[in-house]
Amino acid sequence: MVSLSSYLFISFALFISGLAVMIARKNIIAILLGIELILNSAALNFAAYARFVNQNIDGHLMSLFIIVIAAAEAAVGLAIVIRFFQIKETIHIDDATQLQA
């Protein structure tokens, strides 16, 4: 049987890899994927805690809402990336340097 700690380990690995993607990759789409990884690690955590530790509905609710809101955020994020691409014709984060003090 899979234990709680293995779930927590996987979600922690997801979280760290999400952060690493955000820091290391220069492609904006990849960064959005990193955000999805982080959100999913939190959703996995909630589901795992709800299954193993606290037998109530709160954790499941949280994971459901995280999935919904992550989708909304990805939609808006991609729309903004498309607008950015139309203007600049690039999706490289280093080209977003117009606004620097």
Next chain:
Amino acid sequence: MGINYLASLSHYVPELLACLTMFGLILIEATYKEEKKERGLLFLAAGIGLTSVLVFLIFNLGKEPLSIFTNSVVIDSFSTLSKIIMCLGTLGAVYLTSQSRDIQGNLKPEFAIMATGILVGGMLLSSANNMLVLFIGIETLSILSYVLASLKKNDDRSAEAGLKYALYGGITSGIMLFGMSHIFGVVGSINFTDIAVGLKSLSEGQVLIVLPSFLLFLVGIGYKIACVPFHMWAPDVYEGSPIPVTTFFSIVPKVAGLAALVRISTTFFAEPGVLNVGWVGTLSIIAALTMTVGNISAIGQQSVKRMLAYSSISHAGVMILGIIVMNDLGTRSVLFYSITYLFMTLAAFYIVSFVNDKYGNDHFERFSGLIYRYPMMAIMMTILMFSLAGIPPLSGFVAKFHIFNALIIEKYYTLAVIAGINSVIALYYYLKIVRIMTLKPSESEEEIQGFTYVNQGVVVALTIPVVVLGLFWEKVLMVAEGAKVFVQ
């Protein structure tokens, strides 16, 4: 269960009205033809809707605190007052949009719609008593804000502002959720009241998990307030967005985030112990850094809008000081500070916006000689800058004085000294604009179309509370306490 939910709805009228206003605005916008420039009816409807929200909120003020929707939303005087502040801020920003030329005519309705939506998110956030409601509130606020920041079409700066906002927002909300999930795992509930009970009986190992989780939690809220380690997005987004959007961002999300931070601090960390020490320590460092970095970065700015953006970061730092003291006095002074901050920021941004519409930028030099051409506006701007800097007898001073008072009663002398030094630094860049307005000769004699009599009247009307709250604050506070306005 079902009946309880229906009964809860009757206490939730302001939020429902705000949602209705948003839907109504979408419908009205759909009836306009694409090429029509004027959208008078839409702004009228927005004004009526938001004013009715405000009226309902004001009627809710003196009531006993109550928790609705199975204890996941709390309506008390504190949340109601912060909702009033947010609603006033939204109204002000919507009026500015209708007058501004920084946003194209056919995009103005979108601003009104999104701003109302953000107001709903802010209202949720300020009365959240449940991690789920808090999360939904923050995301409603954020997702609509990303759209607002990139509102200008075909403008690379606006698109970049939206992009940066969206990326930072995504990371911070993910980190916040990760923290929340571990708090849920250890304590076993997502309801704040239950968590507060659970926190009292933690083993040492559990504290070692919970405290870092709360710090991750703080990242999400700190990002909304734009306090220092998480402030990197703020100057860029404030500069890239159109001015009405900047005005809106510097008021509504900030007040909503502060309200959430106050609720979290007072619910979870009021009891002395390891958690309290860790939380207060972190907040103290954040507050000191926020004030200092905001002020020092504001000094060298060319653009008045960017200067105001940095100064709003440092004001957020001062407001966090009021949260650190963790008592009624502190909370009350945070509320008083945010009321004065609302009027000062709104009026100052109005003037900056009209000048920017005329010249295409808002560098300090554009304000030169304003006193010879528009003496009324120059005097108002001077009053606002003095008040922002905290010079007596204006309300900015009284608000700062209350926070210092609360700090010194609780013996946080170091923080009080840092805040004092920062007020002196702030004086420099606020007075710079006053000097340029009064002493330098005017660049051109052309009139600024934005300063119509009505708009000048609005600016004066917004400045009057800045003076009145400074002179009669005692009476205002007494009236407020008599009505049990503040936290019980």
